[in-house]
């Protein structure tokens with residue numbers, strides 16, 4: 435039997451091969467390292483050996499991303515089985531203590547293939563939003579509170595305020611740390627390499643878009659949030675001395691518009707770099723039904739958001755990554771047939787600021803657009819995801835086609851390549 439007999443213990447990696455922070459930049463193999471990345475939340479799902487896995491597609495997606503200069507992926511590592519309507523299934527955690535080895539082997543396969551292409555990966559270990567179960571599902575398990583899907587209740591304020599209860603729930607935190615340990619201390623079943631020794635992991639990330647609560651978060655909620663970040667990041671470093679740790683924060687939009695909180699949340703020496711996200715449509719700056727009339731407002735606020743967070747990173751003396759941004763297709767439409775002229779214009783504005791500031795030596799370390807749809811296609815007339823459908827860049831909480839960049843979006847792919855080349859051409 436081939437199996438375990440031929441998994442050879444990999445030699446420990448050289449320290450310099452890990453991505454580290456050097457003053458306010460990333461450094462890798464003695465060179466400044468800039469991220470031209472994609473959000474690819476379902477990369478581990480495609481890598482699964484059976485069930486939802488589609489390894490042939492995964493290999494083509496990785497090759498197609500590599501071909502346009504994408505050198506980094508941001509990937510969901512774990513998900514929690516939930517009754518919430520707009521969540522992915524299956525989940526890596528069915529109930530506390532029960533983990534789906536088929537899905538976790540998918541992450542192993544993804545990491546093995548990423549290494550072959552010399553890409554790096556940011557791996558997030560939880561989710562503030564419902565599309566992978568996330569913190570709300572932990573509270574359902576350990577508080578018995580109903581897991582209320584905000585897509586159903588339409589009450590995001592209550593959702594955010596209740597979900598932040600995760601940070602102070604000891605039993606939920608204990609299980610979350612069990613899951614963290616299971617992933618961070620995992621040995622890749624394909625390569626035989628411990629994850630903690632895998633130089634293609636750029637950082638461990640606490641969660642996708644962790645927020646202190648809603649926009650009216652209290653000083654006490656903010657203090658709990660900052661403490662959770664510091665202690666959880668410290669816990670990950672205690673398990674893994676080689677890799678960086680990041681928060682997954684959106685910036686001020688995910689910090690109750692409180693710049694001091696955003697700084698405090700990233701001040702800890704356990705947090706190696708800052709992250710931020712940019713969502714003009716989600717945040718009401720851009721009206722895709724009135725693109726001409728709302729463009730100036732949207733791009734003005736976006737430019738300010740892009741630049742002000744780089745300035746905040748300068749204050750802390752740490753790098754920052756713009757690890758999510760997006761805009762919908764012309765129309766607006768979810769259809770892959772719709773053009774992407776407005777999105778391309780927005781992407782170019784974002785890329786120009788990121789690359790110009792990086793070329794000037796400011797602490798912006800790169801971008802990840804949201805999100806790689808690639809060969810995936812929406813399966814249903816209403817564009818909602820159902821189990822068994824293709825995975826695309828949009829998770830099940832949103833219409834499949836909302837923000838995805840598909841392999842047929844040639845103008846977008848060319849734009850990404852143009853700026854990936856510019857970023858990777860920066861020598862420092």
Ligand SMILES: O=C1NC[C@H](CO)[C@@H](O)[C@@H]1O
Pocket residue numbers: 563565642643711713716758804828829832837
């Ligand atoms: O992390 C996220 N940020 C914004 C995306 C698009 O709305 C969303 O799909 C995801 O939850």
